[in-house]
Amino acid sequence: MNRSPQNRTDVLQDRYGLKTASYLSAGTADLPYEISERLRAARAQAVAMRRIARVQTVRVTAGTSLGSTLTWGSDEGFSLWNRIGSVLPLIALVVGLMTINSLQTDKLVRELAEVDSALLTDDLPPAAFSDPGFVQFLKTTL
Numbered sequence: 001m002n003r004s005p006q007n008r009t010d011v012l013q014d015r016y017g018l019k020t021a022s023y024l025s026a027g028t029a030d031l032p033y034e035i036s037e038r039l040r041a042a043r044a045q046a047v048a049m050r051r052i053a054r055v056q057t058v059r060v061t062a063g064t065s066l067g068s069t070l071t072w073g074s075d076e077g078f079s080l081w082n083r084i085g086s087v088l089p090l091i092a093l094v095v096g097l098m099t100i101n102s103l104q105t106d107k108l109v110r111e112l113a114e115v116d117s118a119l120l121t122d123d124l125p126p127a128a129f130s131d132p133g134f135v136q137f138l139k140t141t142l
Contacts (some may be wrong), residue, residue, distance in 0.1 A: 017050070115141070 021043065028036045119138075128134050 024039070024043075028039060031039075
């Protein structure tokens with residue numbers, strides 16, 4: 001059930017109209033025929049104008065609410081090129097994120113390779129590699 005503010009406003013207007021019509025109808029019993037006939041014609045005119053205004057409002061609302069997200073599955077003027085154009089930014093975003101991830105991974109691998117090559121080319125005694133403090137130093141610097 002759609003409970004939008006526009007629907008609620010329409011319901012409240014209709015209720016107000018019905019209450020007003022009932023109050024006016026209650027007082028017409030004492031009026032002469034000519035006056036009551038003019039009031040009936042004016043009431044019919046007002047109701048006809050209200051129906052026209054409601055139809056125009058619906059047309060404007062339906063016309064402005066159509067967007068690419070609402071018409072994705074329908075073929076009402078949404079060609080193949082429009083669909084490709086709306087999906088293209090999403091593809092560019094995914095490719096960009098994958099490129100950034102790849103560059104960050106390469107940077108991390110290069111940094112680790114530099115540390116490993118520095119350790120392997122440095123003059124360290126073999127006993128330094130078995131030292132627990134040296135292992136702890138390597139864990140904290142990486």
